[in-house]
Amino acid sequence: MIIGVAKEIKNNENRVGLTPAGTEALCKAGHTVLIEKNAGGGSGFQDESYRKAGGLIMSDKKALFAEAEMIIKVKEPLPEEYELFHEGQILYTYLHLAPEPALAKALLSKKVVGIAYETIEGPNHSLPLLSPMSEVAGRMAVQIGAQFLEKPYGGKGVLLGGVPGVEAAQVVIIGGGIVGANAAKMAVGLGARVTIIDRSLERLRYLADIFGSRVVTVMSNSYNIANWVRKADLLVGAVLIPGAKAPKLVSREMVETMEVGSVIVDVAIDQGGSIETVDRITTHSEPTYTQYGVIHYSVANMPGAVARTSTLALTNATLDYALQIANKGWKQAVLDHPGLAKGVNVLDGKVTYQSVAAALNTVY
Ligand code: NAD
Structure with missing residues (x-):
């Protein structure tokens, strides 16, 4: 041919x-x-x-x-x-x-x-030619979040992994699929405290098996999400309902409870975003904007940067x-x-x- x-x-x-x-x-x-x-x-x-x-x-x-x-x-x-x-x-x-x-x-x-x-389609209705880009975006989410937490980038000046004697930053990942699991891998590797929130108990079991005590797994509901968003230095949005717009799981009020200089990376922006204050698509040349003192990153083609x-x-x-x-x-x-x-x-x-x-x- x-x-x-x-x-x-x-x-x-x-x-x-x-x-x-x-x-x-x-x-x-x-x-x-x-x-x-x-x-x-x-x-x-x-x-x-x-x-x-x-x-x-x-x-x-x-x-x-x-x-x-x-x-x-x-x-x-x-x-x-x-x-x-x-x-x-x-x-x-x-x-x-x-x-x-x-x-x-x-x-x-x-x-x-x-x-x-x-x-x-691959086995079990998986999408094998979409997964590689989710792997890339999930890993990038933490790398990018770590950078924007730095003071010169407008962040609160926190090192994700901390150092001996100083506690590590809190990473909260909503959606524990391919993007979420890859973000967790990077965050755990850097020594951050990591919480993954998902609505699938089966998926939470899997993540708990893989990561053991290195991550906290939490069932997705608005009560738990509000509780963890408040504590997040870096919040990663990684939910997907196949074929549908991403559900808005994090409300404006929840974002307001985050500390000034915290960072949100909403990877699910290509499906409309899962966080209420993520109201626009950003680009690699202008990747962030700030609301309530929180840095928002919502680039729809993250893998293009690498x-x-x-x-x-x-x-x-x-x-x-x-x-x-x-x-x-x-x-x-x-x-x-x-x-x-x-x-x-x-x-x-x-x-x-x-x-x-x-x-x-x-x-x-
Ligand atoms: P996935 O299907 O592997 O994972 C999605 C996860 O979200 C699942 O574990 C599911 O249980 C969970 N979920 C669904 N509803 C939930 C809820 N209400 N609360 C908590 N968890 C919930 O999908 P993926 O491959 O990880 O992709 C995630 C998103 O990232 C998609 O929107 C995808 O299009 C997007 N994405 C964006 C970029 C980018 O450049 N911005 C790149 C790749 C993928």
């Missing part, structure tokens, strides 16, 4: 859909890999590394799209890319079609086979499916793997994923 790797054009998007290692694996399997010039530059992968791995560098984006049978990307195509696709071409990327009717329309009219990272790590983490998860699609052709690959079949969102001019069809108000 001829595979094309497009350079991302979204503002501040430095990730790339395939690394030199992935290029080598696909070439060794007998495929041709076309890499758009400087596609990996933002993640620290130079054209030369792709060339050495067997890839062909192309500076003509249009020609790359015309030749490729499968396009590998990271983010959904932008309007200037819509015209580049052709009938029967496979697009393998994060698609997020539900809020993007114009993109859906373009892919339907071009009869593209759109395979979305975000809906490919593009190299994120590219490696993402492609670790995407490459195996890319190989299956390329080796077998998409039809056989989805027949052999029902989880991969869940990734097919558009096909032959039709929407093939139920919730996307519902969001777009079209037939499924």
Whole structure:
């Protein structure tokens, strides 16, 4: 198969859909890999590394799209890319079609086979191509929180881990899923006092087993949340109700009880945020604002700041499916793997994923 790797054009998007290692694996399997010039530059992968791995560098984006049978990307195509696709071409990327009717329309009219990272399923309905970014964001949440707790960044001047004779800071994490567990790992590693609040008793049991006495696990209800938010030096929002807007679990009044110079990192901002005072999306260039003396961080694409790590983490998860699609052709690959079949969102001019069809108000 001829595979094309497009350079991302979204503002501040430095990730790339395939690394030199992935290029080598696909070439060794007998495929041709076309890499758009400087596609990996933002993640620290130079054209030369792709060339050495067997890839062909192309500076003509249009020609790359015309030749490729499968396009590998990271983010959904932008309007200037819509015209580049052709009938029967496979697009393998994060698609997020539900809020993007114009993109859906373009892919339907071009009869593209759109395979979305975000809906490919692993065992137990897990989402294996979303998890790597949650791992990155969870770990970053504590790193970022630690920085903004420093005085020069407006924080209260507290070191997360404390030192002998001085107590460690209190980290409170609401939502103990992938983001929450990874945030806890970092916070525990730095020596902070860590509390995880979740509504799932099963999940709390798991976290208690993993972390033992290094974390306090607490059942989620407004009484417990109010009690722990008051004590938090760093509050991390990490809840998810799949397919729904994040519930507002921390009220304005609760935030008012936090000490001046405390920090909130609401990772769940991409689903609307779980904290009432988190009322806007911030950016990497202006990541914070202050309310009630508390620093608020609500960047919706946190992994973008660590593009190299994120590219490696993402492609670790995407490459195996890319190989299956390329080796077998998409039809056989989805027949052999029902989880991969869940990734097919558009096909032959039709929407093939139920919730996307519902969001777009079209037939499924
Ligand atoms: P997950 O499904 O693994 O975990 C969510 C957890 O929230 C679950 O354990 C669930 O039991 C818990 N939860 C649900 N309702 C709750 C409630 N009322 N009280 C307490 N806990 C509750 O999800 P995840 O992968 O950890 O993702 C968490 C959020 O982070 C999602 O919104 C995701 O989109 C977001 N995210 C954001 C970024 C970013 O850059 N900002 C990056 C990655 C993920």
